[in-house]
Each structure stands twice: as C-alpha cells, then as structure tokens.
Amino acid sequence: MTDGTGTASAPVRIPEETTVGIIGGGPAGLLLARLLHHSGIGSVVLESRDRAYAEQRQRAGMLEQTTVDVLRRCGAGARMDREGLVHDGIELRFGGRSQHIDFPTLADGRRVTIYAQTEIVKDLISLHLSQMSDSAPLLFGAEVHSVTGIAPGAAGEDGDTQSEGEEAGAGTASARPALHYSYEGRERTLLCDFVVGCDGSHGVSRSALPTSVAHTYERDYPYSWLGVLADAPPSCEELIYAHSPRGFALHSMRSPTVSRLYLQVPNGTDPEAWPEERVWDELDARFALESDPDWKLHRGPITSKSVLPMRSSVTEPMRYGRLFVAGDAAHIVPPTGAKGLNLAVADIAVLADAFASFRATGDTGALDAYSGNRLRRVWRAEHFSYFMTTTLHTSPDQSPFDTRLQLAQLERIASSRAAATELAENYAGLALLDGPGEGATDPRPFS
C-alpha cells in the first residue's frame, strides 16, 4: 500500500472492524482519532483524498485559545507553539478609521493564534502515522459510499426510529454499524461500534440521518470571498476586518513572510478576472485610512487564488443512534469571524471526552448529551458569524440606510465597552460547554 503520497510503505493490514469508524481525515476526523487513541479507544479514519491533497487545501487560519489548548493536549502543539503567531486582538476599519479590539482586556485574558489549517492537518497526520499501529490506522484514498446499521435500538442509544436510508438486510436495529467504502479498487466494509461523520459539507454521513429525524436550517449569502495567499510580509500586526463602500476586505497572515488576504466579490466570480495588480489595488482601496492616506499593503507574488461561496447551515440533531456528526458535516458558517475550524475542534473535544467517559464507566450520559450541548454552542457561533458577515459586507441591493445601520453598529463597538466585550468574547471563543468557568479550558494533558 502507499501512504497517499505515492511513496511505497510497509504493507498494513486493512482493518475489518474497529470501535469508532471515522469518515473523513480533515481536522475533525484526525483530531478525533488522536484523542480516542489517548483514551485507549480504537478507531479507523477513512479519507477519500490522497495525503498531498489533504495537506495542501487552503482554508482557515485563526485558532481560538480553546483550539490551541486541545491541540496541545493531544500532543500536536509543538510546531504550532514554535511557529504560530499569538495575537491580542483584531483591528476593525470602517468609515476610513481604525479601531483596535483588545481581547485580553475584554475577554478574560484570552488570546488567539494564527496557524494555518494546512499545518494542523500536516501535524496531526504525521503524529498519527508515526504512532500508527493496527489499532489506529488512517487510510487515504478510501471513499465511503454508505453507512448502515446505525439505527437506535441497541443498549445505550436514545430514540426508537429506524433509519430510512439503510440498505435492506443491513438496517435492522440489532445490526452492527458498517462503513462501505472503496479502497485500492476494491469494495470493502468496516464494522464498527460507533460511526462519526467528519466528512465535511459534501460528505455522506449527513444523508445517513433519516429525514424523519433530521432537519437542516440554512442560509445563503449574496456574495463570496476571493482568497489569496501572497509571498509578502504582513502589513499589520493584527488581523484587519474592513468595512468599506467598495465591500469587505480581510487582512490575515500565515507567517512573517506570507500574507493571506480576502476580498468580498460577487457570487460566481472567476478568480482569473482578478490579476495580481487588480487584487492589490482593490485591497489598498478597501483598507484606506483617512488619518494615514499613505498606508499601503506590502505587495508580493500571489501564489494561490480561489473564490469561496458563503453559507450558514446547521443540521439537527448531531447524533442518531450510533452515528454522530461533527464539524462541517453538521454545520457551516460564513468565514467572517473564523468559527468553522474552531467549532469542528470543539465538537471533537466534547465527543472524545464523551467516548472516554463511556469507556471508563459504561454510562452513556455524555454521549447522549453531545448533540444538545454542542447545538447550543453551534447556534451561538452561527449568530456571531452571521452578525460579523452582515455587519461588514455590502449586499448587492444594499441601501444607504442599510449602510448607516452598519456604521452605527461599528461605532457602537468602537465606543462601548459592553459592545466591544460582546465581540471579543465571541471572537476569542466561548467555553466548550455551558456552565461555571465560561472561557476556561482544562489544562490537563491527555495521558
């Protein structure tokens, strides 16, 4: 077999059964495999793409304190701690002026870290493969086609509805969950005790939730982002979120020599319509400051360019029988506010703890509470992402009245500690679960 890079590696026994079958080797699936491993729970990750693709997909970059803590606790924090950029706040630009929002002051000492999702995925894959044994494999190029045998009915499961989507013969309440997948040209089956769908917004796990039980709430936005990566040193110390009459812009970064920039563009935009000079000129125009008209971005070669549509979506519940869904498989946020990856990590931290508790005590309480607990936090993040998006972007049908309302809201954040605190607490991240110690995380390392 190969490790997905095309490099021949020692043959690995293809597992036929495991405790937790994980669909998808993005950040959610990889992290879950690590956390389960720490709790002595076996898992298999089936990832449809090859390793090189999974490691290069350009996505998120801003990590909440809780996300950083979870990555450290599972042993994947060393490079992040060396190379990540710790930020104390963000800058809002609107009406030609700039406003710093200070997180440690407003959000109980919390900070955020800039470290790319691509690097997190690389760190998790190399950690997992370096400790790989028959009990914890990760297969690239393994595409799951269907999930069967998840219906409630066996001990420790809530609900009493039979899954509608199950294949004849495999869907009885007593059947063991199974993942049906193709790997190296062969159809295979992986039997599991539980299945966790970490297969993103286009995966198969969400459609295994019966329509009689599950409901998806969604919203599209009338604009997209053009995201570029540039070999140019960042032009600022902090991330800049800019509201401008020309539309939204975001300045982020990946390292002291690489900038990550985003521009609001119309839906359906072709990235080829944005040659380098046009991108830089438009960014300069949207970030313009009245108090410093000479402020300009550092320019450099653009090495990647893509258009990202924006959508909000939540599927409820996040558990049906022996199937749990987590991360983008369960919910999508528009990227303004950088909640997508952080929500995925938080789902997994809570779910991994629930599996560990079930293994230690046989009590299913934490597994049963997973969906309800997470949905409360997910809806909070959905609202924050919606708020950031609609406050900072210009709709195609936006009236001058709408723009005045946005500016009034931004002025309020700039002038009221209460309003700035609301933004800072949501941006820097809330606690994984409701209850005392909001904002606190468990600093104990997994052992």
Ligand code: FAD
């Ligand atoms: P994913 O990262 O989508 O991982 C799912 C994995 O499952 C993938 O590796 C996929 O190949 C695999 N898979 C899918 N179907 C199957 C199958 N049938 N069988 C086996 N494997 C399968 N968030 C931010 O905060 N800021 C951003 O700037 C930002 N930019 C984004 C840009 C894009 C184009 C996208 C799609 C998302 C972006 N996000 C951003 C969101 C953030 O990246 C996601 O929230 C995060 O990737 C969620 O992780 P995940 O593991 O749940 O899902």
Ligand code: DHB
């Ligand atoms: C990044 C992306 C975001 O959506 C965001 O709000 C902040 C940072 C990033 O890619 O660095």
